[in-house]
Amino acid sequence: MSDRNNATAALADVAAEPGVAKPDPILVADNVQRSFGGLHAVDVDHLEMQRGAITALIGPNGAGKTTLFNVLTGFDRGGSGDWRFEGKKMSRLPAHRVAHRGMVRTFQLTKALSRLTVLENLQLGATEQRGEEMFASVVRPLWRRQEREIIERADELLARFRLDHLRDEFAGTLSGGQRKLLELARALMVRPRMLMLDEPMAGVNPALTQSLLEHITDLRDEGTTICFVEHDMDMVMGTSDWVVCLAEGQVIAEGPPQAIGSNPAVIDAYLGKQHGAPPAEELTS
Amino acid sequence: MRALAVIALIALAVLAPGAALADEHEAVQGTITDPDGEPLADLTITANRDGAEVGSDTTDEEGEWEIELPEPGSYDVELDLDTLPEGLAPREVGGEVLSGVEVDEGQQRTLIFQIVPEDEQEDPATEPEEPAEEEEAPPEGAETDSDTGVPGETETDLETPVPPQHAPFHERLAQVLLNGLQYGGIIAIAAVGLSLVFGTTRLINFAHGELVTFGAIVAFFVNAAAAGPGLHLILAIVVAVIAGALLGGGLDRGLWRPLRMRRTGRINMFIISIGLALFLRHLLLVIYGSRPNSYAEYQIQSTISLGWAEITPRDLTILVVSVIVLFAVALMLQRTRIGTAIRAVSDNRDLAASSGINVNYVILVVWMLAGGLSAFGGVMFGLTEVVSWDMGFKLLLLMFAGIILGGLGSAYGAMVGSFVVGIVAHLSTLWFPPELWNAWALLVLIVVLIVRPQGILGRKERVG
Amino acid sequence: MDYSSILTSGVYGALGPVAIGYVLAAIGLNIHFGYTGLLNFGQVAFMLVGAYGVAISVSTFGLSMWVGVLVGILAAAVLALILGIPALRLRSDYLAISTIAAGEVLRLFYRSSVAEPLTGGVYGLQRFGDELLDLNPVPPGIYEVGPLAFTARDVWLMSVGWGLVALVVIVVYLLIHSPWGRVIRAIREDEEAARSLGKNVYAYKLQSLVLGGVIGALGGMVFTIHQQSAHPDGFDPVVTFFLYTMLVLGGAGRVLGPVLGGLLFWFLMLSFDAFLRELMATGYIPPEILVPSDVGALRLALVGLGLLLLMAFRPQGILGNRREMVLDVR
Numbered sequence A: 001m002s003d004r005n006n007a008t009a010a011l012a013d014v015a016a017e018p019g020v021a022k023p024d025p026i027l028v029a030d031n032v033q034r035s036f037g038g039l040h041a042v043d044v045d046h047l048e049m050q051r052g053a054i055t056a057l058i059g060p061n062g063a064g065k066t067t068l069f070n071v072l073t074g075f076d077r078g079g080s081g082d083w084r085f086e087g088k089k090m091s092r093l094p095a096h097r098v099a100h101r102g103m104v105r106t107f108q109l110t111k112a113l114s115r116l117t118v119l120e121n122l123q124l125g126a127t128e129q130r131g132e133e134m135f136a137s138v139v140r141p142l143w144r145r146q147e148r149e150i151i152e153r154a155d156e157l158l159a160r161f162r163l164d165h166l167r168d169e170f171a172g173t174l175s176g177g178q179r180k181l182l183e184l185a186r187a188l189m190v191r192p193r194m195l196m197l198d199e200p201m202a203g204v205n206p207a208l209t210q211s212l213l214e215h216i217t218d219l220r221d222e223g224t225t226i227c228f229v230e231h232d233m234d235m236v237m238g239t240s241d242w243v244v245c246l247a248e249g250q251v252i253a254e255g256p257p258q259a260i261g262s263n264p265a266v267i268d269a270y271l272g273k274q275h276g277a278p279p280a281e282e283l284t285s
Numbered sequence B: 001m002r003a004l005a006v007i008a009l010i011a012l013a014v015l016a017p018g019a020a021l022a023d024e025h026e027a028v029q030g031t032i033t034d035p036d037g038e039p040l041a042d043l044t045i046t047a048n049r050d051g052a053e054v055g056s057d058t059t060d061e062e063g064e065w066e067i068e069l070p071e072p073g074s075y076d077v078e079l080d081l082d083t084l085p086e087g088l089a090p091r092e093v094g095g096e097v098l099s100g101v102e103v104d105e106g107q108q109r110t111l112i113f114q115i116v117p118e119d120e121q122e123d124p125a126t127e128p129e130e131p132a133e134e135e136e137a138p139p140e141g142a143e144t145d146s147d148t149g150v151p152g153e154t155e156t157d158l159e160t161p162v163p164p165q166h167a168p169f170h171e172r173l174a175q176v177l178l179n180g181l182q183y184g185g186i187i188a189i190a191a192v193g194l195s196l197v198f199g200t201t202r203l204i205n206f207a208h209g210e211l212v213t214f215g216a217i218v219a220f221f222v223n224a225a226a227a228g229p230g231l232h233l234i235l236a237i238v239v240a241v242i243a244g245a246l247l248g249g250g251l252d253r254g255l256w257r258p259l260r261m262r263r264t265g266r267i268n269m270f271i272i273s274i275g276l277a278l279f280l281r282h283l284l285l286v287i288y289g290s291r292p293n294s295y296a297e298y299q300i301q302s303t304i305s306l307g308w309a310e311i312t313p314r315d316l317t318i319l320v321v322s323v324i325v326l327f328a329v330a331l332m333l334q335r336t337r338i339g340t341a342i343r344a345v346s347d348n349r350d351l352a353a354s355s356g357i358n359v360n361y362v363i364l365v366v367w368m369l370a371g372g373l374s375a376f377g378g379v380m381f382g383l384t385e386v387v388s389w390d391m392g393f394k395l396l397l398l399m400f401a402g403i404i405l406g407g408l409g410s411a412y413g414a415m416v417g418s419f420v421v422g423i424v425a426h427l428s429t430l431w432f433p434p435e436l437w438n439a440w441a442l443l444v445l446i447v448v449l450i451v452r453p454q455g456i457l458g459r460k461e462r463v464g
Numbered sequence C: 001m002d003y004s005s006i007l008t009s010g011v012y013g014a015l016g017p018v019a020i021g022y023v024l025a026a027i028g029l030n031i032h033f034g035y036t037g038l039l040n041f042g043q044v045a046f047m048l049v050g051a052y053g054v055a056i057s058v059s060t061f062g063l064s065m066w067v068g069v070l071v072g073i074l075a076a077a078v079l080a081l082i083l084g085i086p087a088l089r090l091r092s093d094y095l096a097i098s099t100i101a102a103g104e105v106l107r108l109f110y111r112s113s114v115a116e117p118l119t120g121g122v123y124g125l126q127r128f129g130d131e132l133l134d135l136n137p138v139p140p141g142i143y144e145v146g147p148l149a150f151t152a153r154d155v156w157l158m159s160v161g162w163g164l165v166a167l168v169v170i171v172v173y174l175l176i177h178s179p180w181g182r183v184i185r186a187i188r189e190d191e192e193a194a195r196s197l198g199k200n201v202y203a204y205k206l207q208s209l210v211l212g213g214v215i216g217a218l219g220g221m222v223f224t225i226h227q228q229s230a231h232p233d234g235f236d237p238v239v240t241f242f243l244y245t246m247l248v249l250g251g252a253g254r255v256l257g258p259v260l261g262g263l264l265f266w267f268l269m270l271s272f273d274a275f276l277r278e279l280m281a282t283g284y285i286p287p288e289i290l291v292p293s294d295v296g297a298l299r300l301a302l303v304g305l306g307l308l309l310l311m312a313f314r315p316q317g318i319l320g321n322r323r324e325m326v327l328d329v330r
């Protein structure tokens, strides 16, 4: 699936070195830092992400991937640095404003809204809802039409993600994999221009993984920019247009998927981890 | 020194007539002390006019009371004998009522109820009647008590722990800090258990105050109750601590462990602890009664001077003992196997369990420790004030303030935070009415949380 | 043993103005705790400012009671903002403790000599509800319904009170079954998820706090106007615990939960009370074991035990459903 899409083509001539400039970046970050006590969890000098491409973010456990997501999406306000999204400054914006700007994230540990139904979970994703204002909400005619449209869109997404049979179940009853799907569908209700997916495939069975991956590439083909964190190199190879490798908070390598696997810095980062303590996988959930 | 201060105050009064005029309400007030000059708290005094009640007050820790009156006139002021500790009585039979007290416009009249041991009470029926002893409040300006609310000195009480208003500021400060340290020590002892329980089980235990009351009441029954064995206080403390530990352990085995096994949610557990608190507190009320009591020993002592501040040997002992106990707890947490296990469970329960620590056993120990420590704190608290059915609940919010200031779940933080709370409460009396001192401690809690939502020593939680 | 008098005591309790006030406050708390997941343990503070809003306006400043009602509502909204702006950023357990602390600070302040010129200090304020009583259209007399007898005043106050409850319930129903309600329920489930979908969680929590707080203030007004007396010590933290008990009994996160819970709670409380007194009066319980002054304490002990058992065995209350409760991850 190499040169079939424009994103890969656009990135073909970009040099595979950390912090390299992209032809059409949607996100440009400078000097992003976050430390916990003495630990520099994130320390990124410069990073760009190409519009319309799937960028995979890889790195050993504890590399700082989730923390970078948290800082960029406004969930962790303790970081510093400058980043621009679609040319507009986005640093220090609170999380909900980040989502309004079109950058929507999911979580490594899925956050299903358990006691809302699957449909309600999706409905919640729609933005600019009239009925979400406190005073307007008591006057049903003000939002009834919009609500119908939202339900329609939600039903489409549910069908697309094969969740339609679960439409009226509580989200809390879904399986882990179904929740991942639900979370992705819910994020799409926001109509994001860029999706930040933190391990969207973790804990999902292989069959479902395949369909999730297809959804992700479809989304890219429809024009959504995607950045996702993934540990499984096969999936990274098969799906992404570009790979960024993070280790100890820094971008140590980036490049097209074929090149990254043989990058000595990347191999070092992963092997260095394996030589040391026992694999930390069990400790993080 | 004292004369200078008086002169300064008079000068102030002359120079600032506005301030003196501003305070024109009529009132009766006073300080009630026992025969040895120790203040008597929680006595109720009412003022009546033509048989109708116009106001009442309860003496505070300093034995002070004040009743504001609607207008000048003649009032009957009565001390409620039911609130007087056993064995004490007014000097004369019927001396609990001061009738026909004339209060002039703008006057704050100081009244004295003289309290004597019951067997020394005089019966005016057999002796020539004397008018009830009264004392006019000094004229405006030199009159300081009611303006600031800071306990002052009257002729009868010689040993109030809080220094007179006209003492130099540094002496008042030193005294207040000392009192605050002592108060903080008691809060800390009681709060460490609360903090350890939170650390190991994530339970915010609203019923912790009842563990404190329970300890104090057990010690009272063993020590001073009419039906009890009348053991010495030291022995009573031992009994109370053991009983407290058993109650703590029993609650864990009988209630909290089963709930943990059923994976009851944190908030549900929190609400359950509120139910438990209501239940235990009112059970204690039925058993113990609503009347406050004191222990048999160490009620009344004269103070010793520590340079700028003074303290009774009893309070000094309490302060020293609390510090020692806190150190012992810290040592135990740092140096012993069980202490290490407790810290491991607090840090990460699942990790501790998977590394072979018997988590349920550790939690049981923590509960017993919490029960024992709170019982001990309860006795200390009962010694400095009185033993009452709701004393623990009164202390509870201050304990929470302490452990939150220290960052929830850190035992050392709880100790530091509790001392801060105790000191703040007492410091506030330098400038504000003592009736509001606990309010100040709670206010500090709220302010600290605004500035540092995770507490002084706490850590932020991660997202995602 | 006079069972009918025991039952009628319970019914009086359940229908009376105190119950109405508590039900209103519990409806407010339901918005906080049941729907938004805010662990507000200072609901009594909203009742306090509501009650004193009326009391101070009328008794201290001689204003109209209706001005007082507005003042009370405003005071509750302001309190919600002052409390919420810092506290809503806190983790739930910290929020619980800081709200209960705020409630206590407020009570201590209202009863202090500093505030006495305004609040009447420990003596409180009296006689500020005349305007409502003067509006009473019910002709004087005793109205009997079966074994129950009500004065014209009772009938009037109860109609106003339950009318208010009905109105509030309708508004809450509309709110909760709207996209706004969906957002606050989402916040209850996981505020980070709501944030990731572009919801301004903080603003919604504030709205919820203000709304529930104002309803709580109405509750405070109702029963102090009925009693014609506001007293700071009537607003201690135990009131909030009662509200939680009522809420959990009826079912938190159900529109009618606090109403049903409140009715039942007061019915049980007062009939238990009457039952015990009856046992003592008829000599079934000898005075060596219990004296009448213990009844109040026992009643509260029972409330505590009830709350404990309910939360342990039926946390969803009467109206909740078990399936939903299992999904409660908190």
Ligand SMILES: Nc1ncnc2c1ncn2[C@@H]1O[C@H](COP(=O)(O)OP(=O)(O)OP(=O)(O)O)[C@@H](O)[C@H]1O
Pocket (backbone or CB within 6 Å): A036, A039, A041, A059, A060, A061, A062, A063, A064, A065, A066, A067, A068, A108, A284, B460, B461, B462, B463
């Ligand atoms: N709130 C926090 N407090 C303290 N340390 C933190 C916090 N959040 C993250 N860290 C530390 O920052 C480092 C980076 O963590 P992060 O979760 O970003 O790693 P990651 O790359 O997402 O790892 P994984 O692949 O396991 O998800 C880790 O060492 C982690 O312990």
Ligand SMILES: [Mg+2]
Pocket (backbone or CB within 6 Å): A065, A066, A067, A108
């Ligand atoms: Mg991660």
